Amino acid sequence: MFASRTNWNLKPNRLAEALERHKSSGRRLLDLSASNPTECGFNYDAPAIMRSLCTPASLQYHPDPRGLKSARQAVAYYYAERGERVSIDDLLLTASTSEAYSFIFRLLCNPGDELLIPTPSYPLFDFLADVNDVKVSRYPLFYDHGWHIDVYALKQAVTPRTRGIIVVHPNNPTGHFTRPEEVAQLNQICSANQMAIIADEVFLDFSLGATAKSFVGNPGALTFTMSGISKISGLPQMKLAWLVAGGPATAKREALARLEMIADTYLSLNAPIQLAAPILLRQRTAFQRQLMARVRANLAELDAQIAKEKRFDRLNVEGGWYAVLRVPATRPDEDLAIDLLEKHDVYVHPGHFYDFPSDGYLVVSLITPEQDFAEGLRRILSAFF
Numbered sequence: 001m002f003a004s005r006t007n008w009n010l011k012p013n014r015l016a017e018a019l020e021r022h023k024s025s026g027r028r029l030l031d032l033s034a035s036n037p038t039e040c041g042f043n044y045d046a047p048a049i050m051r052s053l054c055t056p057a058s059l060q061y062h063p064d065p066r067g068l069k070s071a072r073q074a075v076a077y078y079y080a081e082r083g084e085r086v087s088i089d090d091l092l093l094t095a096s097t098s099e100a101y102s103f104i105f106r107l108l109c110n111p112g113d114e115l116l117i118p119t120p121s122y123p124l125f126d127f128l129a130d131v132n133d134v135k136v137s138r139y140p141l142f143y144d145h146g147w148h149i150d151v152y153a154l155k156q157a158v159t160p161r162t163r164g165i166i167v168v169h170p171n172n173p174t175g176h177f178t179r180p181e182e183v184a185q186l187n188q189i190c191s192a193n194q195m196a197i198i199a200d201e202v203f204l205d206f207s208l209g210a211t212a213k214s215f216v217g218n219p220g221a222l223t224f225t226m227s228g229i230s231k232i233s234g235l236p237q238m239k240l241a242w243l244v245a246g247g248p249a250t251a252k253r254e255a256l257a258r259l260e261m262i263a264d265t266y267l268s269l270n271a272p273i274q275l276a277a278p279i280l281l282r283q284r285t286a287f288q289r290q291l292m293a294r295v296r297a298n299l300a301e302l303d304a305q306i307a308k309e310k311r312f313d314r315l316n317v318e319g320g321w322y323a324v325l326r327v328p329a330t331r332p333d334e335d336l337a338i339d340l341l342e343k344h345d346v347y348v349h350p351g352h353f354y355d356f357p358s359d360g361y362l363v364v365s366l367i368t369p370e371q372d373f374a375e376g377l378r379r380i381l382s383a384f385f
Ligand SMILES: Cc1ncc(COP(=O)(O)O)c(C=O)c1O
Pocket: 035, 095, 096, 097, 098, 099, 122, 168, 172, 200, 202, 227, 228, 230, 236, 241
């Protein structure tokens, strides 16, 4: 009765089962995978957010497939404040970054065409590809005093059916930004093979160093840059995201015309959120200040705790909300994560969740409230004694 694209294994894995059991036990859980900012104890300007949703203009319907002009202007202003120029004509609003991915996949790929995705990375790509009848091929990232794209392996993975390369900038969970020399190589590969760059920048603002450069101004290949307020302003429940098309003018124009038609088929954004966009985007200043203070404090705690023990290491983090902890690979990561849950009441993501190539990696969320983070980490390290 159902399409084969939905033939997923829907059975929960062993770790998900263990988590369910833990939740029903009523024992307090130290969740070091926390990624929902609305549940991490940050202060939001609740009156301003509530007021922004109550504009009388919401009672009128003025459909625009690209999104209301005032909302697109707010997004262009966000980029202007970062020192990047974006025209509102190159911008299209979506309900989520995932929806933006889907629109781009529909634009670029016929059924069975391929997209290159980084590994390790964010585990949603396989499902996004499945629902859009697209195949994914993985290109490896390798760690050598920081993360790098294995450009040789990436080139080997390109086939006549490859339509684009996905980069997550900075990547989740490795926390590294794509380097300028890598961007140049991606441009060269894409323009030589009629492919596009698809850049996911939901964590762009969370840099631990200098302000990172966006892909929005990348002239070297057709480029789609995505972001949204779920991370930037810590408001995932509001469902406002966007994509920006850039690169050679003719390809960009053609892409935008087709994307507009795709968006017009759904018109998925609602008026109140679009009208609230300037205020919701403005929330990012206070949110990001709190979040970065938390990230820095948790990283310092992590470093202090592992400093005494040579068996643990943390990989370099340039930005984002996560850190990768290297632990002795004495057993499969999944067994370790289940053990931590059942014996120590700590939930942490094993590296294989993000396709790390071997055991011995745990991913910890740096937005976890500080006390939970410190205690959770103590328990993780104690599990090795
Ligand atoms: C790299 C990355 N892209 C996109 C998203 C989802 O963004 P949205 O809520 O806008 O769909 C996430 C969420 O965790 C993410 O980690």
